[in-house]
Structures are given as C-alpha cells and as structure tokens.
Amino acid sequence: MSKECSQPGNPAAKRALVCSGIWGGIRDADQNVNTDGLAASVFSSSCDGGKGGDIYYIGACKGCKLTRMAVADVVGHGQAVSDVSEYMYDSLKAHICDPDSRKILSELNQVASKQGLNAMTTAAVVAYSGVSDEVFLSQAGHPPILLNRKGRSSWSAVGLDGSSVEPREPNVGLPLAVAPETVYQQQVIPITSGDRLFVYTDGVTEAPNRLGELFGTRRLTAVLDANAGAPLPCLKSAVVEALREHTGNGLTHDDVTLIAMEVR
C-alpha cells in the first residue's frame, strides 16, 4: 500500500481540489477530494465495468463555506442511472449554497417518480456548513450514515432522529421514485474539526462471502473502529481491502461506493 493508501491496480489516484463547483459522477473512482471545509476520500467501483448504478458528487460553494456530498444507488442501470445522475447534478448545482438537503431529495423524487421503478434510487445527502459548524443529513432509503467523533475509536450510525442507533431498523426514509408526495426528513447535528462521516452504498454491507454471508454493518463498523485514527485514504483502503478479503473476488457482486469525510 502506498503512502496515500491507494488501491492496488489504481496507484495513480490523484488529489483534486474543489474550491467551488461540483465533482463526481458515475465512473469508477479512487480519489481524494479537498474543499475549504472537508477532506474526503472516495472509492467507487461498478460491478460491470466503468459505469454502474452508483452516483457520487461532492460540491462546494466557496463564498458561503458550504460543502455538500451526495451518494445514490439506482436500481436500474444504463439510461436510468445517467438520468438520475444528471438530475442530481442539476439539483446540487441549483442549491449549492443552501444547506437544506431535503429540497434536493424532494426535487429528485419528483423527477424520478415520473421515470418509473427503473429510477428507484436510494440516496444520502450530507451538507457541511463551515459557518454554523453543522452537518445537514437527509436520506432516501439509503444505508445509515456513520459518524465518528474526533478522538473516539467508535463509529455509530446516525438515525434521522439524530440519535445513534443500532444497525437494525434505523429510520432512513423512503427511496426516490416510490411516492411523489414523500416528505424527506433532515437531521442537523453540530460537528467540529476532526469529526468524520462515512457514507456508502449497499454494495458495501451486502457484499457476500462464499457462504452468502453479507459483510454487514457490524463488520463495517469493526473495520472503521480499528482504523478510526488512520488518515482518510487509509481508512477508505482498509474498508475496501476488508471487502475484497470477505468476498474473495474483485468486488463483482454489485456496485460499491464509499466516501470517508473529515471536517478540516
């Protein structure tokens, strides 16, 4: 493993600096991204090569010290993913300086609902405001967002009621394209420099071993706990390596996307 903990096979992971604008998309990625407020390390791998069903974006509004991150997993593939990705980009761009993430999910839901079930999508949107030192979390049926407070060794899932919750039965809202009238919730929690968040698609927790046993939230948090103090790229790599070890293959079971973030 290199100093930057790049993934084997992709040693040329580059650092990107996002001062303003939006970075991301649907292509495979193994990259570190810095904004004024956040450092992030991104890994995304599609199971069928190149362009899968996962979408990730990181956007920054320099003037208002807001960084937003979005991860989505579309049930369909091909055009459905491209469409949702495009709508997500447009919505992120339209609200780039507004910390309220519910608007983005609501807008996406309206559009996706017209596309049918092929556009059914789970999504998580996180906005960090460097003005108020808060994060705004909204989810649409997406796996729980994990939080690690600076100096602590344990990660825990954050429910939409703001409490740390057991992995089972957290409230994560409804996926997009299920019900046009859905009102998405948002949780606002105070956050300080050094605190970390981990957002991922279900290709992480639903990675099976040869017995069909899923990687699961417990294994994920165990790996994160064991690497809580590691640099972000190493934390990301530790999870990816654990996934590869668990599955015994090259992550061909599903699209896998994960983003580790730290407040700067």
Added chain:
Amino acid sequence: MADTNQTERLWDEMHDWLLAYIRNHVDNTDDAEDIYQDVFTRVHRNLDTLKDDQSITAWMFRIARNAITDYHRGRATAARAMIRLAEGAPENGEDIDESDPAAEPEADFTHCLKAILKQLPPQYRQALELTELGGVTQTDAAEQLGLSVSGMKARVQRGRSMLKDALLDCCNVEFDRRGGVVDYQRRAGRDCGRSGCG
C-alpha cells in the same frame, strides 16, 4: 386486530416498488417473491404496533429491509451447516465442544440437513454437492455436467429452494438474530429421512 382491508389496500399500493426493491437485493426471483409474502405477513401481524406519527410506508420499507437481511442470514447459516457436513461434522452430537453453546444445535442441524439432502432428486442433490459442498463454481459445475451456466444456476437455485422447503417441512427451526441455529424440533409425524432431525 389488524384491519384486513387496510392491509390489502397497502398491499396493492406498495406491491410494484417493494417487490422491485426486494428483487434488487436478492438474486433469486422465487426467493424475492417469498420475501415479499413474508413482509406482507409481518406487516399484517404487526399493524397494531404502528405508532400514529409513523409513516406506514416507511415502516413497511423497514420491515422489508429486515426481511432481506434475515433471508441472507438464513442462507448463510444453511451454507455453514452444509460445509460442516462436507468437512465431516459430528453426527448425532458426537464430539461436540460443550463450551460452545451454539455447537450442539448446529451440529445436529447439520445432521438433519444431511438426511434431507439425500432425499432430493439426484440432479439437484448433485448440483448442491458440487457447488455448495465441493466449492466448485457454478460455471465449472456447468461444464462438468454439460449444462449451460444459466441452466446450472437454475438447478442450484431450485435445489436450494427444495432443500429449504424440505427442511422447514421436516423441522421447526429457530434462528437467532445472527442467523445461528438456536433450536429445532422435528414436526410431528414427519419422516425426515433414515435419521432425520429431532
């Protein structure tokens, strides 16, 4: 008591997207249908526990997610039991490590599974023995047996389904939250092979 009309209305409203969601998380279409039925049963059984301020759609979605998790855990447990079987796990509880509270029921469960496996039609038993016990990939197994890969996958899936049905027909199996076998009992009047469970 749950309102049957209310449940049926929910069923109609949620059928398409809930089934699509489950299918997206389960390889086997038949299993997805089974999980969907299971979700409906759980919803109907627990409708009275729904809190007034809770979104019923979101609540049903959570039940579906849990049912999917339970499905994968159950499959992994069966696979673990089959591997123990393949590695010569003790029969009739012999040589069980008594310090492991989970060992005895799981070893007996393996014994039960072995008896049931013998009762499957030869082509399905062979498919499971090759892939689940022998560790042969389905692609390689297809080549060995002169089948198409899709044909082999269908045979393995069908074999798994038959094994599961036969097992549940033979025994009441109780799993813990991690999918481990906590307890099982032979159903009254069932002949689960020469030395079946219970």
